[in-house]
Amino acid sequence: MTQVDDQEKRYEEVFRSLKTDPDVVKIGYVYVDIPATIDRLVACSDGLCMSSRKFKKLKGKTCCTTFNVPLETEDVERLACIVDEVKEIRDVGKAIEKAEGWWRHDEDGLWLEDRPSGACVFLSVPPEGPPLCTIHEWALTNGLEFRDYKPETCCLFPLYLAEQENEYLVTGYGSRLMLALDEEESEDEIENFACLCPAPGVGKPLLVEQQQELEYRLGKDRWGRVLGRLREMGHPV
Ligand code: SF4
Structure with a gap:
């Protein structure tokens, strides 16, 4: 059974079980x-996980610095249209160059690339304030809906x-x-x-x-x- 068959079977079983799940x-x-x-x-809330004194010990333990972010093909296609512009924001271009790309493909699927620190290549620190997702930042700066560009997993987390x-x-x-x-x-x-x-x-x-x-x-x-x-x-x- 392939990995895809396996996942389909798991989804069918879980969705069947939902009908009687209390x-x-x-x-x-x-x-x-x-x-x-x-x-x-x-x-x-902005920066709670990265800069608040109370949570300083959690620095580096945030969704954007901890996870391997999975991508769908559609995420890659949508991002590919704007990535040249996002690369112009602060050090994002350099981070992508160093990672030799902004996404990768392995036997488990498609993923966003990381910096050496483990943070996503698109996470970048402005001169003041906590790190920001530069895809989100680019969309807001251009008056666009960030959900049309940012990977779905990132928008939904922790949902x-x-x-x-x-x-x-x-x-x-x-x-x-x-x-x-x-x-x-x-x-x-x-x-x-x-x-x-x-x-x-x-x-x-x-x-x-x-x-x-x-x-x-x-x-x-x-x-x-x-x-x-x-x-x-x-x-x-
Ligand atoms: S794309 Fe944006 S929200 Fe998603 S992990 Fe990277 S910096 Fe975080």
Whole structure:
């Protein structure tokens, strides 16, 4: 059995199991993992993970400096159209030159290239302030929608959106269901991320924090119906 067959089989099994999973609510064609996306609070704010005094010990342990970021072919195609302009921002061109490219291909798929520090080649530090994603920065500077260019995984993190034959699962990174879908991933890497360990009384449900992403990817009407139903059920979204 090939790796692709294996993944398809895993997706079929997990999506079948969702129908009777007590942690999951089905609304139309969307399954929502309640513990992973509503009970779980997050606080992602600019630079919290990189520069806040309180979290200084976590410097270097952020999504953009820790993970191998997987890419879809579409991500590579979209980025290829703008990469020459993004390379002009600060040291990004040099980082890409040093890495001999901004993406790579291996037996497990396509990935964003890293700097020697482990950070993504597109993560760059302005003279003042915390490191920024220069794809995001380039899009905002040009008045464009950053989601049209930035890799989907980066936009969604720490949310995890899986699709199987027109059905969607909305879950969280490192959740039981995400790990069932993607056996390569491990929960350990993210357990100390500042955004996922908000202080008591701080933070929003993951699904609320990332609802613009979900609206963008699932469509306003479909996402509106999901939110409406969750509210009727008494969930704080
Ligand atoms: S593309 Fe941007 S958001 Fe994604 S890992 Fe690189 S710097 Fe971070």
